[in-house]
Amino acid sequence: MEKIKLNDEIIEQIKDFEWGNLTIKQSAIIEKLILNEELNRRYKDYGLCRECKQPKAGHYYNNYWCQSCNSKHFQQNFKNWTSGNHEVDKFIQSLQIKSNDCSEVLEWIEYDKLEKVEYLAKGGFGITYKAIWKDGYILDWNLENNQWERSKKSSKTYENYPVVLKCLHNSQDITAEFLREIESHIKIESIFVIRCYGITKDPESNNFMMVMEYAKNGSLRQHLNNSFNSMKWEEKLDILQRIANGLKDIHSQGLIHHDFHCGNILNNNNNYTYITDLGLCRPANVKSSQDEYKK
Ligand SMILES: [Zn+2]
Numbered sequence: 111m112e113k114i115k116l117n118d119e120i121i122e123q124i125k126d127f128e129w130g131n132l133t134i135k136q137s138a139i140i141e142k143l144i145l146n147e148e149l150n151r152r153y154k155d156y157g158l159c160r161e162c163k164q165p166k167a168g169h170y171y172n173n174y175w176c177q178s179c180n181s182k183h184f185q186q187n188f189k190n191w192t193s194g195n196h197e198v199d200k201f202i203q204s205l206q207i208k209s210n211d212c213s214e215v216l217e218w219i220e221y222d223k224l225e226k227v228e229y230l231a232k233g234g235f236g237i238t239y240k241a242i243w244k245d246g247y248i249l250d251w252n253l254e255n256n257q258w259e260r261s262k263k264s265s266k267t268y269e270n271y272p273v274v275l276k277c278l279h280n281s282q283d284i285t286a287e288f289l290r291e292i293e294s295h296i297k298i299e300s301i302f303v304i305r306c307y308g309i310t311k312d313p314e315s316n317n318f319m320m321v322m323e324y325a326k327n328g329s330l331r332q333h334l335n336n337s338f339n340s341m342k343w344e345e346k347l348d349i350l351q352r353i354a355n356g357l358k359d360i361h362s363q364g365l366i367h368h369d370f371h372c373g374n375i376l377n378n379n380n381n382y383t384y385i386t387d388l389g390l391c392r393p394a395n396v397k398s399s400q401d402e403y404k405k
Contacts, residue, residue, distance in 0.1 A: 113178065114146055121163045129157035161253055168211035173249045175211040183251050183258075191218045198309060198318065201289050205296055214296055215248050217308035219321050224310060227275065233373075235389055236278040240324060246271040247307045272324040273307065277317045278389075287389065292320055294388035298363050302356030304376060304386040325376035325384060333377040345381075352383040365391050 120143045127136050144150040152165035159166050159176035167177035184206040193199050198218075205216045224241040231238050246262030262271050278288055295306035305323040312319060327333040330349070353375060360367055367374075368390035376384045 114149060115164055116144065116149060120144065121158075124153075125158065125163055129153075161251070168214075170211040170213040173212050175209070175250060177208075177210050180209065180251055181207045191220075193218050193309060193311065193318075195318075198289070201292075202309065205293075211299075212248050212250060213299055213305060216292065216296060216306065217248065219243070219245075219308040219310040221310050221313055224273070224275070224321075230274065235387070236276065239275040239277070239319075241273055241275055243271045243273045243307070243321065247305075274322045274324050275310065275319040276322055277312070277315075277319040288318060288320075291389045291391070294365060294391040295322075298360050298365065298388070300356055300359030302352050302359055302384055303388075304384040322386070323384070325378040325382070327377040327379070330372040330375040330377055330383065334372070348381065349377070349383045353385065356383075356385040360385065360388075360391065361394075364393050364395075366394050367391055 123143060124136075124140065127140075132140065140150070140153060144153055149165050152167065156166035156169055156174045158164065159179055161179045162176060164176070164178060166174045168175050184203070188199075188203055193202070202216050202218050205214065209215045223244050225244060227239050227241040229237070230240045244262070246260045248258045249261055250259050251257075252259040278285075278291075292306050292309070295303065304325065306320050307323070308321045310319050310321055311317065327336075357367070357370075367385065367388065369387060370385075374385065374387040376386050378384070
């Protein structure tokens with residue numbers, strides 16, 4: 111599919127504009143030159159890519175993303191990694207090529223990039239572990255160093271980047287269920303839903319595991335049991351608001367959670383509340399079978 115692009119003549123005229131700080135005259139030039147609605151919106155929202163000079167495609171917080179260039183950077187690296195499973199490789203690759211910002215990126219994470227793996231909890235779905243991810247997640251391509259800029263290097267907050275490893279029962283045989291849960295996390299792309307960064311494989315058990323965002327206070331159930339009396343009303347209302355926003359983001363993708371309770375809501379540092387466990391998440395028009403609920 112041929113993508114719409116700005117032509118060289120237009121790029122030449124606008125490439126030195128200070129995006130985000132345009133003069134009235136420059137804004138008028140943009141309106142006159144970029145007539146395509148999508149390119150015009152992308153220029154105003156995300157600015158130009160330094161590498162290809164085309165408008166970027168999206169952003170996650172302060173990280174602005176060129177889908178076209180970053181998709182190439184991912185593709186050039188396909189030959190350097192494999193999960194050992196063709197289906198998983200294809201799944202990760204297709205998400206990487208499509209990603210419109212860094213929160214939509216899924217990576218194959220070698221197990222030796224994870225340190226201090228410790229047991230966290232056992233649930234109906236499988237087992238979770240806590241670990242330190244040595245690299246941290248991808249923020250953007252660093253043009254100067256010709257490599258990915260990662261969260262861990264760019265911020266002191268992420269010096270020890272904790273993650274959760276979620277291992278489903280019998281995930282040696284990678285199932286559609288496993289990949290569907292990950293796809294739901296990526297598709298919903300909400301700051302109120304826990305992030306899934308990638309997939310790894312425990313070399314001892316041969317189990318595939320999701321590598322996910324870590325929430326310090328654990329489930330909302332645990333958090334309320336520990337701190338209900340010391341919490342202010344504002345904090346409790348804030349939690350409710352974040353849960354409502356997370357559900358709204360899930361529903362706006364046409365999905366229904368199907369397994370929603372306070373064990374599947376996580377809390378980090380009191381102020382951040384996220385929905386997780388999207389294993390039964392399905393499109394609103396697809397009925398889950400009774401059997402699925404019994405698993
Ligand atoms: Zn680009």
